[in-house]
Amino acid sequence: MSQIGFSLKPKRAFAWSGLVPVVYIIFLMIPLYWLLNTSFKTNQEILGAFTLWPKNFTWDNYLTIFTEPVWRAGYINSITYVVLNTLISLVVALPAAYAFSRYNFLGDKHLFFWLLTNRMAPSAVFVLPFFQLYSSVGLIDTHIAVAIAHTLFNLPLAVWILEGFMSGIPREVDETAYIDGYSFPKFFVRIFMPLIKSGIGVAAFFCFMFSWVELLIARTLTITEAKPISAVLTRTVTGEGVDWGLIAAAGILTIVPGALVIYFVRNYIAKGFALGRV
């Protein structure tokens, strides 16, 4: 009897609060649905009639994008520099995070805060100097330029996240490995990295995310060869007679890589977002 009474109460509370996330997700999905809806319409229908779903369903907008080389190239460019950035950030951040989590050294606290300040720097401040800097070293309009420029905000974040995860691994692990005769690089790659692999995953996720969504710097540093997909999109907006159907289709396509990444990390989202700091 008492068991029934016990289970009734949480159940009733659940039924009520269970609505909250559903309502929130509906709120998130409505604008996305509208974009999807618009992408399947002809421009005539978009501007002429207000319809909740496409009356004259068409794939034309998507076909245009897939057949025009500018759009395809935009995709490849974006993915190239995002992946480059993620790799650079991780490779460089891993040893640094280890140093911060294991040792005290001259000026470590100041250095850490200085690194974090770069995460706070408004991109707008750096737009013009970046253009001049990368022009003067001849890297303008290359993928590597954007990848390096994005380390400005991704590297501090990666160090911060990894440091959190590494601090959760007891020092004894390191010491045991050294006693067993591991050299530092061997220990780091064979033993330590597998221990913090969820941390590496989370750091990679955040690097990917912030590099993928950024536009201002990416657009400034590229002209044609490395132009990101999202910059191609803005160019269409400024053209005469806005092609809303095409914009909507392109918008939907820029959401796809992000959705794929989320799908791959779905099991880590809940724990990983704590950044090892709970």
Next chain:
Amino acid sequence: MNKTWNNKAWWMVVPVVLLVAFSAIIPLMTVVNYAFQDTFGNNEFYWVGIEWFEDLMESDRFFDALQRNILFSCIILAIEVPLGIMIALSLPKSGWKVNVYLVLMALPLLIPWNVVGTIWQVFSRTDIGLLGNTLVSLGFDYNYTRDVLDAWITIVAMDVWHWTSLVVLLSYSGLVAIPEAYFQAARIDGASKWATFRYIQLPKMRGVLTIAILLRFMDSFKIYTEPMVLTGGGPGNSTTFMSIDLVKMAIGQFDLGPAAAMSLVYFMIILLICYAFFTVVTNMDKAETKTGGAS
């Protein structure tokens, strides 16, 4: 954790320092250069001292943009943080449903920022948008390109749509890490829902909430792309935030001196606020461990 003193650890940090120095210090020095000089073109510069800063301190344009930024950050923090916590509390602790919820919630976070602007443009325009069209046909006088209040409401709604999930995900990851024993103890004590939240869940979430608030503050204070795409800073200058104004000044009008001076002040403000917040939180942590150790 006890760390050992080892200055050789510097070697592991050197790559980071070099890379960030290349992307941060060199450009920042360029900005500092411009901030104290003027030019008549031809790449000839001469020293003007703090003239640009004096101009800036007297310029209404700067303070208006600053006010808008502060107002915007306060509004979105006041909405997104409580809302995010509330949604995180209402999520079930486990089960397949949670995974579906979290995946769907994370979606807006990975949409390129100008696409976010575009989505809301397509959504709120009065001619083609679901929101705009519906509001107008219901008889509201809604037009975000003409009315200041409408523009602000739309931008705030866009930011809430875009970023509340970050707060949800962070809070939720804090919540699931609380051991079940805490809740059992609270139930035995007959603690109310509010008491459980106030004395168990909230303190346990403090670490992740700090990250959430810091990230949301920094990013909302730096905001550029989304309002730029949605309203272009208008109507008038009513949604011209500091970043938008800065890019207009530096690239549109090529006023390097004033733009550089503004950049430095802008950066300093963010640094100061973050530093203050950071210090307060770390001090709270210290106070907590002290009392925790005594009891």
